[in-house]
Amino acid sequence: MGGHILTICYLIASVTFIVGLKMLSHPATARRGNLIAAAGMAIAIFGTIFLPRNGVYLHNYEWIFGGLLIGAIIGTIVAKKVKMTAMPEMVSMFNGMGGACAALISLVEFGHIHEETNISHTVLIIVLGLIIGSVSFAGSMVAWGKLNGKVKDFNFPGQNILNLILLFVTLGMGAWLVFHPHLTFLIYIILCTSLLYGVLFVMPIGGADMPVVISLLNSFTGVAAACGGFLYDNKVMLTGGILVGAAGTLLTILMCKAMNRSLKHVLIGSFGGNAASSSSSGSEGGAYKEISLSDAAMVLSYANKVMIVPGYGLAVAQAQHVCHELEKALVEKGVEVKYAIHPVAGRMPGHMNVLLAEADVSYDKLLEMEAANDEFKTTDVVLVLGANDVVNPAAKNDPASPIYGMPILEVELAKNVIVNKRSMKPGYAGIENALFFQPKTSMLFGDAKKVLQDLVTEVKAS
Amino acid sequence: MEEALSWISSNQETIYIVILMIFVGIEVIGRVPSVLHTPLMSGANAIHGVVIIGAIIVMGNADPGNYPALILGFLAVVLGTLNVVGGFVVTDRMLEMFKVKKK
Numbered sequence: 385m386g387g388h389i390l391t392i393c394y395l396i397a398s399v400t401f402i403v404g405l406k407m408l409s410h411p412a413t414a415r416r417g418n419l420i421a422a423a424g425m426a427i428a429i430f431g432t433i434f435l436p437r438n439g440v441y442l443h444n445y446e447w448i449f450g451g452l453l454i455g456a457i458i459g460t461i462v463a464k465k466v467k468m469t470a471m472p473e474m475v476s477m478f479n480g481m482g483g484a485c486a487a488l489i490s491l492v493e494f495g496h497i498h499e500e501t502n503i504s505h506t507v508l509i510i511v512l513g514l515i516i517g518s519v520s521f522a523g524s525m526v527a528w529g530k531l532n533g534k535v536k537d538f539n540f541p542g543q544n545i546l547n548l549i550l551l552f553v554t555l556g557m558g559a560w561l562v563f564h565p566h567l568t569f570l571i572y573i574i575l576c577t578s579l580l581y582g583v584l585f586v587m588p589i590g591g592a593d594m595p596v597v598i599s600l601l602n603s604f605t606g607v608a609a610a611c612g613g614f615l616y617d618n619k620v621m622l623t624g625g626i627l628v629g630a631a632g633t634l635l636t637i638l639m640c641k642a643m644n645r646s647l648k649h650v651l652i653g654s655f656g657g658n659a660a661s662s663s664s665s666g667s668e669g670g671a672y673k674e675i676s677l678s679d680a681a682m683v684l685s686y687a688n689k690v691m692i693v694p695g696y697g698l699a700v701a702q703a704q705h706v707c708h709e710l711e712k713a714l715v716e717k718g719v720e721v722k723y724a725i726h727p728v729a730g731r732m733p734g735h736m737n738v739l740l741a742e743a744d745v746s747y748d749k750l751l752e753m754e755a756a757n758d759e760f761k762t763t764d765v766v767l768v769l770g771a772n773d774v775v776n777p778a779a780k781n782d783p784a785s786p787i788y789g790m791p792i793l794e795v796e797l798a799k800n801v802i803v804n805k806r807s808m809k810p811g812y813a814g815i816e817n818a819l820f821f822q823p824k825t826s827m828l829f830g831d832a833k834k835v836l837q838d839l840v841t842e843v844k845a846s
Numbered sequence: 847m848e849e850a851l852s853w854i855s856s857n858q859e860t861i862y863i864v865i866l867m868i869f870v871g872i873e874v875i876g877r878v879p880s881v882l883h884t885p886l887m888s889g890a891n892a893i894h895g896v897v898i899i900g901a902i903i904v905m906g907n908a909d910p911g912n913y914p915a916l917i918l919g920f921l922a923v924v925l926g927t928l929n930v931v932g933g934f935v936v937t938d939r940m941l942e943m944f945k946v947k948k949k
Contacts, residue, residue, distance in 0.1 A: 402870055404889065405874050405875060405890065408875075408878075408882070408889045408890075409874065409876075409877065409878035411881065414882060414885060414941050415942065417889070418934060418937045421893055422938075428899060432903065433902060442902070442903070443906060443907075444906055445906075447919070448902055451905065451924045455927025456927050458928060459931035459933075463931070463932045463936040464939070475887060475891050478895075479929070481925040481932070482891070482925070484925045485900075485901050485922045485923075485926035488904075489897070492904050492918045505853060599883075605891075605897070606890070608894075609894045609895075610864070612899075615900070617860075620899065621896045621900055625894055626864050626868060626871065627870060630867060630871025631872065631874060631875045631886075634872050634876070635887055635890070638878065639883055727880035733880045733881070733883035737943075738943045741943035742943055
């Protein structure tokens, strides 16, 4: 009886995962979708704890509840406390936890296999779960450190080759273990090489590519969870894991597309390598014009319509609240202010919307790319805050440019452009931006938050 | 060869699930707007926290005297719960920001 109910619990949970994921991909239903999936998860967890599996009840309840309680308390506190700008690294951290969990399951289960009959099949799944879980854990931790700024980009010549060798050695040892399961020590070596591979795999990839990497590691963890499903013949782990594995892979590809990057290039990190050559060949240089704070404030206050283009720089400086203040100050002066949001502006696709919403910017002031491009013609001043590649005209008119073909915000259609950046250094794509050298563009150097604060004071005073 | 074939037919149910789930996973998020990429990733991240069920099973079947297994299993439960709870809470916080919708 209990066993049948457990089956039904798992069935319900599997359906909620699918429905939840479906609802998560539409803005209006997304939040409910997340709650539905969470409810399904709770049903599956409590069913597993209290209902017998193959007629056998679990024991060690004090350990299970202790673990659940500790994890739930820490998880809730951390997730509630984290700043909006730190969301991406938070996701990466939680993903790493899932990967580690899968790896630990494999480790413990490997100690039990001598009781099994169909050994090589079981070992194969255990080894797969261990490798994928460890790579996901180590990779996610590095990604977390990178987004935090704690870990710097690190690469050395021949790193790609070393990575490939490491991967093949790990897989080779895994295969060897499948046929010689009595070589217990191999499992620990596999654990170590997998962890090392995870670290080296993410190390050379630039910080701005991290969202793609996290999404990929996310789907890895899904597959690792599915391995657990194989191992225990547990359908909810299988469906949940594979579902995330497949959806995560597609999401990774979609993210790459939105950034006009190919997954291969992200993974090999060749973007960084090519950038040096393309920036030296395409360095048209030229003179750019600086604008003083008070002039900028003046130009903004006397405009009829101002469009703000927020980017990575704004997210890094956490300047979303000051940005909203500037918007209010300008509106008081009778200026019409809107935001032009590029789909991949910020640290992750959609990140800008979340950040600005956090600062209480009203939703109908946020224009998506197409709508914004229609309005630039009638805009007096565009204020670019820490965005670079998403406003680079080279994407439209220079077929040789690495970002050629990427849809951009056509800010050069406006009458004036003020660009706030920390320096003239090229953006994440590593290429010069011709926009900065156009006569209608003026540069306003400095940290986005500081500059915005000063602008607010100036605008209020003028 | 014989062995592989018999493995396929004895596990066909599982193989069907895997294949169908791959298609479902792709179909279900196929038309997600880029604005939702981050929350969707976070939500999917929480869902693969089902791995917690494996951790609970490991823990619940561990021999009470086998301390290495107990400790590893306990760690697995803690980490898995972090993944599930943290994942869903973070996703909810992100989506909370979207509640003032234009449509």
